[in-house]
Amino acid sequence: MTKVEAVIQNSKLDAVKTALHEIGVEGMTVIEVRGHGRQKGHTEVYRGREYSVDLIPKTKLEMVLPDTLVDKAVQAILTAARTGKIGDGKIFLSRVDEAIRIRNDERGEGAL
């Protein structure tokens, strides 16, 4: 099992979700996050005072997938989330030892 974490532009969430559903991904967790990579922030001005905002709102998707699905999922995210500009985000993959379904104690890939 592999955990796929993808940080993407907020506006790309729907496209990515649709692309993942199409290749058979059944579940995911979506979190609103703030952060920055190499992308620079922006400034905001309130009553003449400037504030630089360097933590930019992004969307993070987390899903644990059977290994057979991982490549397809990565490709789906790449295609759906890419604009080609700085700030498109990143994908991280990591091994997962175990998955457990709370409802019935089912373990392994069957619990995904």
Add this chain to the structure above:
Amino acid sequence: MPIGRKLLIKLGAVLLILTISQLVCGQTSPADTNARLAKLEQQAADARSSADNAWMLTSAALVLMMTGPGLALFYGGLVRKKNVLDTMMQSFALMAVVTVLWGLFSYSLAFGAGNSFIGGLKNLFLHGVGAAPDADYAPTIPAQTYMVYQLMFAIITPALIAGAFAERMKFSAMLAFTVLWSIFVYDPMAHMVWGRGGLLNASLGGRFPTLDFAGGTVVHVTSGVSALVCALYLGKRVGYPKEPMPPHSVVLSFIGACLLWVGWFGFNAGSALAASSLATSAFVATHFAAAAAAVGWAGAEWIRNGKPSVLGGISGAVAGLVAITPAAGFVTPMPALIIGLIAGCFCYWMVARVKGMFGYDDSLDAFGVHGAGGTLGAILTGVFATSAVNPIFKDAQGNTTASGLLEGNAHQMLNQFVGVATAWVLAIVGTLVILKLVDVTIGVRVSEDAEVQGLDLSQHGEEGYYWEASA
């Protein structure tokens, strides 16, 4: 409809006969005529009183709406998330506390018969304030309507100061301060400008008749200048100006500012104290000034920063409303536009530039908007006031004389300066003494830990936005 027409003709004939018989036989005595005339006059007066009272009660409600939720939302949105409830509570607490004071003795101190500086104790516990009008103040509405309308002004004035000490004053100290301030600064100032025989009263025999239609000096200069004193006395918020402290919700502030704009019609047009053409004039001037000031502030920002901000637009509108407050019932629409435009640009400059130059931490710009805008408005009232809108000054023969500078009454400028100076001095001295008193007894500022934690939790044990899922 032939039947209907026949019936009409018959009815007409009967009426005609009745009228003729009345004319021929109905010789009424002079005494009857007088009685009927008196009755008619009474009915006309009652009708006028009803109309005026309806408008004044509406206005009173509108002015209360300015404090809650208007000002509470406006200020609440400008602070950080952890202080939103405390900031709103400051407005709300005054709605309750000042009302109690007003009923017990403050109304008497402000509007009861007294000397040039403060009213007496004749109307203690609202004694003698009932359904009968007070002829000097508002001859067509119950004195109680006038009292409750004035109460709403007494509520919002100290609430405005809260913008300067937001996010760092103890709630208990804030209560103690505003109660004392209300008694020793607001009540005397209201008496001097609006009270019978007050030093600055323009229509009831003041020594320096200052034109202040709806409280430019009484409300905005006093609160704005006191705000500056508070900001200087309390010192900066922890982390200011290094840490960013942007408004946590301009959305809340937007709703608040729009409620303030609407409420201000009660504040200014209601200050005509009747549903009269003067109320219309004040209503129009108020609206025009707010609009022009919004254009002024947002426009100035657009030129300087390249973008017109929403916060700039709404702050401008409030600045225009502040500046037109003393002038509302004295100027025509075009001067109102000019006053608004100047106020929008001037207050923007005060807030965006001057505050930075001096480095005081007026958290929500109570001084930059109310102190500066109020002072500007009071001076400009002396320039643009015209007797065509409001014939307030009369000579010994009862003829109307010039009101403002442009009409040829240069002397009025001196009176306006005296009015403004009185408000400044009273506000500075009063606020300093009261702050010191509160500071040595209960302390004005929260501890650094409490400030960092946020005043919602440390002062009230609540959070404005409770995150934990509840179901």
